[in-house]
Amino acid sequence: MIFRYLEVFSIIMFFICIFGLITCNNIVKSIIFALMMQTAVIMFWLTIGRGSIPPIIDNTALLDNTSYIADPLPQALMLTAIIIGISVTAVIITMLNTLFRKHLMTDWKAMEKAEDEAFKESLYGDHLKD
Amino acid sequence: MLTFFVIVPVLIAVLLYMLSTHKVAKFIAVFFQSALAVFAFFLVLSIHSEELTIFVGTYDDVMGIILYADALAAAFVLLTTFIFLLVSIYTLNQKESRTFWFLLFLLEAALIGLFFTRDLFNVFVLAEVSTVVIAVLLMYDRGKRSMFFGMVFLMLSVIAMQFYLLGLGYVYMMTGAMDMAYVAERITNMTRSELALPYALIMTTIGFKCALVPFFSWTPKVRVYPQAPTAVMAILSGLQIKSAIYLLLRFQGIFGVGASSELFLIIGIAAGLFGAFMAICQTDIRMILAYHTISQVGLIIIGINSGSYYSYIGGMYHIVSHAMFKTTLFLSAGIIVHSYGTGDAYKIRGVLKRMPLVAIGSIAAVLGITGAPLFIGSISKYFIAYDVPPLLNAATIIISLGTIISFIKYSYIFFGDSDLVGDIPVAERSRTIPTLILGVICLIGGVFGIWFIEFLFHTKVSISLIGYIQKSLIFAASVLAGLFIYKRFVKGNAFLVRFGAINFGFKAVCFSMSAFFAVILITVAFL
């Protein structure tokens, strides 16, 4: 059995982020946890393809023993994942910005309460009132 | 060729956004949509002779990205392009700017790409593109939007996608490649306990995207978010969830972990019953439709997991039929809500008198979704319950009964009389025609169901007359039972309405997501 102890660090981080997502009360904090979760996943990918030499081949003599060279594919994939993450985060922050303008808070509970009331008002109307 | 199926819509989208004003944009858009639909039709025809495998770029083997079209993918693409065409005709007369068309084309490109791709990481990229585009489209209307549900949708999707990416990391570590066929080949040598972890991680994401049980509450809310454009609602319910089911099919094909199909059967039954029950509780017509999506997804998952071949075909055909009647219902519901100014199922009356064409299309779809004989739903429901064990058969009948009860509530809106007036008193022609076409297809797909199945999935199936008549009798009996239950228990029941308004918050959904992950992991690894 191979116990990969370096991977465990990123998995610990992943579960810390899940823990944070379950417990935190602030929307900004939740966004940051989502970003951190992504960082943990990226760390995992880079750990499984790690190597002491980066995949930049200055002279071809390096290629004789490829076991020290890092795996280039996870790096390329993770670059893509990073850009996707920041783009989505930008959209989320914009949405949060306009929401804040309306409610003047970034609290999950209060925000959900206010939004749910508006939602129920528009969909259920007077059926909810006794 | 398949590459251009994906790239060309992107090109058109960017060109539309850069060059045109919105008057010209919509005609160009509809022209290209119909061209795409025609091409998709020819694609389905050409798949009959051989399946297509395309290497993107000049790099062969699994080094680059491979696109792959079999009968399933081609059928889905035909469905996508067809529904997008009708939806864009539907939005023709609205004053949507070029941003709307830009996003619509991108969504189409992303969905088509999802159906064609054979690369696991590409699935991640395209799913993220479609998520962002849908979130923006939901919040499209500038004036009266509130960003909350879109934001929650986006954040939950981002978090769910991290699960997928982590599972993909394990897959890459174990197999060393990203290509689905290659991965499936390598995975056959591995033991079940080794595969449990990546399987559970990936299925968490897919379950979230399919709106299975633990995540039920956000789905209808996002889907029927009142200010969202009707076209977007229809696409979300009719198509986007299908892409997730398609991914479920693909991943079950790759992993081949047989044990979890029982788990998915249980989840499917639970989702079906739950969705049907919540739909009974709703009062808004769009909300009824949205909860029905969940129950129909449950039916589809029962079909594709029950193990028998006929059920599988039934599940596949139910995907098509669900796309047809759910799109019809959402489009007509959009017209009705515009016309009456409210979505309350107890207040709207007399649609048949005010808008006969819309009402006809809508009634055809209602008959389809309830599984009335000769309509599209009856064929797929017949095949789903063809040779399954009696317990599953009973479950499908109960789900159908729930569907029928809520649609009895729904169909009251067609009769009677009302003087509510909303934005538009009479429906425009460009909005009526797509609804009517889809309604007619609901009928044709029922009458010629076997030929449709042969055309789309290349398998010959046959319907025994006695079984079909038996099904029809069950349908008639459940309509009577439904009428009785509706009159006796459902109508004006305040408790049900209050129950229907229950929902979960963001943190609860995060919790249930990880709990779902744990359940799948335990089931696959230890049971």
Place this chain on the structure above:
Amino acid sequence: MDIQSIQYLIGNIVISIGIAFMVFGVFGIFLLKDFYPRILVASKIDTVGMFTLIMGFVIRHGISFFSGKLMLIIIIMLILNPLVAHIMARSAYLSGYEVAETEIDDGERETTLKEN
């Protein structure tokens, strides 16, 4: 003793001086009670410590592309680090964080001026 080992020796000595600067800086960061003395110390670590340390590396490597890039880093650090310290001090001052007259513990001010 060839030229290479002399180079290494001198380089290591200069690097140790830089490290010593930095260690003093860390002590300062923890011993001083007020923000302004702290930032004074910190800017010293950043500028003098970094300068000395990188100079040590330059001496170790002799004249090469590597040391050229190191010189570029030195220039950037020399420009930037005092500036960062200045801007932080300015920001603190403008926000109403007053300079302490003495360096005794002043609990009163800490109650009035905190971040939210």
Place this chain on the structure above:
Amino acid sequence: MEINALFILWIISGLFIVFESRLYRIIIYFGIFSLISSVVYLFLGAPDVAMAEAGISAFTTVFFIIFVGKYYGNQTNITREKIEINQFFRKLKGITLPFVFCAGLFALYIYTMPDTAASTYLKEWYLSNFISDVGGKNAVTAILLAYRVYDTLFEALILVVSVVAVVHMSHFSDSSVSDGHHSEIENSGMAVFTLRIICPIIVLFGGYLVVNGHISAGGGFQGGLAVATFFICRYMVYNIYDISVKRVMQLEELIFLSIILLSIIAVFLGAAALLPTAYLPMFQRAYLILMNVFIGLKVACGFFILFYRYIAFERR
């Protein structure tokens, strides 16, 4: 061995964020977290990702600080700071259940972790073939721009979508996109003077990263981020908000179109196969550099628009 120490620092800095509730501090802790994680990437042998993470961390910090600074700036509830340890334990009481849940998940996860050896099938192939197939010295750039260019297209697309979405969803009408007035807040004169020296260095350095992307670490994305940083500096120097976002958006879409067309011509249609072999290395180099330049420009435009949009939020 060093990498373990870095990993432990990384996890500690992540834990900082979990047990903190004040937004300013969270942002600073997040900055530290990103910095440390990018160094860990570097130690794992992934320089490109590390550079991207460094740029991204600067931009996320800026985005968050604009949001939080705008809305929490005028809050007056300044509370006395509690002792951290007590707070920690008080919090721990209320969160025992989720903690136990996550710990159980973690244990389950570790228990079911597959113990196969990592497969290196694709790695060997890429490393031995990319120089002759694609050219250049950086395998990551080769994969991004040639083998998986289909992914890169969608990655560029999602940035375009996000820019369009941000511009569409911000509240103001398009006429007030740039106001051209000086902001009330002024930077110090010394800062302005130094920033003026630094600005050209940033642009030059970004250009260097972009153009050398195929033979060294860096590439279009990282260089584009560096160039976009220039606009932040420019805002800080002149305190003025005057560039038309509309024009830059048009430019961005034009560049995106050319990225698509270039990749269609060079990769999807396989133009390289038509060339005589003598010209092949030159063609490959030209393709890589051109693609990097386009991606760099596009990323710079995109991040510039995002930054300006958030600044516009702040200025209202």
Place this chain on the structure above:
Amino acid sequence: MIILWIMFVMLALYLIRVLKGPTIWDRLLGMNLISTKIIVVIIVFASLYETTFLLDFAIVYALMGFVSTIFIALFLSERKLGRKRGKK
């Protein structure tokens, strides 16, 4: 090698400073110091393995850390100024 470990100890100490720091500017200062220590770590690393391109990273970190620090400091002073103006 020893320098690397000294730097790690310093990083840990600065993290404590960041956690303890009574005001927001102390934390900002800690962040800045951490980024400079990371630059030192990179330089040491580059020198050990004789890889020149790692020095690019030092420059990128310096520039990016500098920009974000200055931006945060600017906004911190801005918010307090805004409050004062509001009072007047």
